[in-house]
Amino acid sequence: MKSKAAIAKALKDKGIPIPAEDSYSAMMHRFNTWGEGKGYLFRRIKTRFYGQQNLPADIPFGAAVWVPDSDFARRLIKTGAMFPLGRAFYSESYTLIDVPQTEEYAEPKSEPKKKKPAPKKKASKKVSKSGDNSSANS
Secondary structure, eight states: OOSHHHHHHHHHHHTOOOOSSOOHHHHHHHHHHOOSSOEEEEEEOOOTTGGGOOOOTTOOBSSEEEEOSSHHHHHHHHHSOEEEEEEEOOOTTSEEOOOOOOSOOOOOOOOOOOOOOOOOOOOOOOOOTTSOOTTTOO
């Protein structure tokens, strides 16, 4: 993508909310990692394997969290520490757990516009001695 505006339009077309951090890197991360449509609703539960679960610390216990349709969400399901509540579209009423960002994206620099070569001059028509140009080169 060439600019933040193009990415914002692509996110909007896919139905993905634009991140609060309005940077090129954050928008490209969402564009590349989030799937279209419904995400997963989870509730974190405490199991006897709590110490072995490698989950992000920002996932609260007992609250309904929304995770976008992604590989990250499928890995959360496999841990067994998240109770699936179903699938739903994103809403402000849920706590959003975003996919962890592992790489940085840099906005491509726009190349300076090349100057167009000057158009070639056309040969002018000859003017007759009388000044009337209608019959000179017709």
